[in-house]
Amino acid sequence: MDDVTRVEWREWGQDAFDAAERDEIPVLLSLTATWCDHCHEMDEATYGEPRIAANINDSFVPVRVDVDRRPRVRDRYNMGGFPSTVFLAPDGNVLTGAGYLGPDGMRQVLDSVRTMWETKGSGAARIPRPLREDNPPAGDLTGDIEASMLGQLTETYDEVAGGWGDSPKFPLPDALEFTLKRDREMALRSFDAVSANLLDEYDGGFFRFATDRDWAGLQREKLLDSNGALVRAFANAYLHTGDDEYREPAERTIEFLTTTLWNGDVDAFANSQAPGEPDAYSLDATDRTAAPEPPVDERVFAGPNALAIEGLLTYAAYTDDDRARRYAERALATLREDLIEDGVVAHAHPATIERADVDVDDPACLLTNQARALAALTTAATTLETGALADATAVADATIDRLRDGDSFHDGPAVGAGLLDRPLRPLDANVSFADALVDLAVLTGDERYRDIARETLEDFAGASDRFGVQIARYATVTSRLLEGPLVIFVGDEPGSELHRAAVRLADHEKIVVPDSTADLPSGTARVELGERTSDRAETPEQLSERVGSVLE
Secondary structure (H helix, E strand, O other): OOOOOOOOOEOOOHHHHHHHHHHOOOEEEEEEOOOOHHHHHHHHHHHOOHHHHHHHHHHOEEEEEEOOOOHHHHHHHOOOOOOEEEEEOOOOOEEEEEOOOOHHHHHHHHHHHHHHHHHHHHHHOEOOHHHHOOOOOOOOOOHHHHHHHHHHHHHHEOOOOOOEOOOOEOOOHHHHHHHHHHOHHHHHHHHHHHHHHHEOOOOOOEOOEEOOOOOOOEEOOEEHHHHHHHHHHHHHHHHHHOOHHHHHHHHHHHHHHHHOOEEOOOOEEOOEEOOOOHHHHHOOHHHHHHOOOOOEEOOOEHHHHHHHHHHHHHHHHHHOOHHHHHHHHHHHHHHHHHOEEOOEEOOEOHHHOOHHHOOOOOOOOOHHHHHHHHHHHHHHHHHOOOOHHHHHHHHHHHHHHHHEEOOEEOOOOOOOOHHHHOOOOOHHHHHHHHHHHHHHHHHHOOHHHHHHHHHHHHOOHHHHHHOOHHHHHHHHHHHHHHHOOOEEEEOOOOOOHHHHHHHOOOOOOOEEEOOOOOOOOOOOEEEEEOOEEOOOEOOHHHHHHHHHHHHO
């Protein structure tokens, strides 16, 4: 029994569903996160109430799932945020669900679900729509996709507060990067809003989001994945502007990642930091130093680490920052040596999770992890060392072999309890993987990867006019496929003067291919965009001119 909640929580797995089937009662699934304040509040206020806990223990099979540890469960049962409170039939289908429930709300829902179960039984359950309709609407990739996304971003742009939409306000790093090339003013005003409102000026790092349109109601948890993505976004804003007001938020976030979130036991980044006491954020610097440090979830997950590696390597390439490069190298070594085997990316570092938390229903080779690891490895190959290409190719090939179904990809092997045996084809992870494949095709010269990237996006293109601004990256990758990314081949190893100049040319969607000595003399570079090819350049100044001539 949980000492805090009084509920007799079971582990996720088939045993829990078998018990529900045997006793002919529903499952109560609680989706929580270590960084989620509302989850802890619900534990104390609701699950800690003795009569509610007794009611749950007697009439339901209660199951508690950590959403970071079991992302496939999260993606199938999430009710729109955490905590999610989901009632399931013994076959895993959904009876009903809600988010946070206080004591009164929980009593009402428990009574309602009990009545529903007694009246209709499993007949009241349903399978969520994304799991019922596995075949997305396919279509052609056209320039209208980029124009449509820019139109959506313009329409939902908040002229007063910056960012997009009303509430809640998330930083949306993919949208920031998309607009950076296509509507610079809108992009920079939104970058300004994110740094002014979500950056922790004292400890560094970005808070997760704000509940209100004016960026009030800060949710002060700091997650590795969103911070890693924002380091890359702000580094790219600095690349385009040369302005320190975009470099400094990235630098402060790197300080946070390499101190507060650094797990030195395994040389990688910890997963998250929970919010501190609300009053602590109003203290002056001296008093805040004396305030208790918010707890850190020390577990190491592959996907968020890959995002952090990509962000730090991008920043280091533009700035020569030694701290960013060293920590990226150390985390990259851990990713390659401890978390990737034969191209399959493990979800979590085994040294940082409890033995009882090993998840047999969430096997390795999850699409999000594969996509993020591939992007980190291709970034390493363009900025740090070309030897990373071997691992990048292995990750891409393993993903294509294990997860591709038709022209796009499932989120993981369709095995496990509940609805885990139903395939799910997540758009965001498919887009991320396709983006990384575009880079890999150029770096390896293997057009098969580019073809698969195109086919992946085409598999969703029939619905592209309905994609929200959260999926701005779909339009970015479509543009790179249709127009061809700007490519700079450099006949020198990473770190040479000519390579460093190539990396710092102001197009963050370009691909730099170092060590291209097969068809370039040492000390020269060449620029390509689609069918256009420049003359060779021998100096950074000449290279800048060659890029300009290709873009004309």
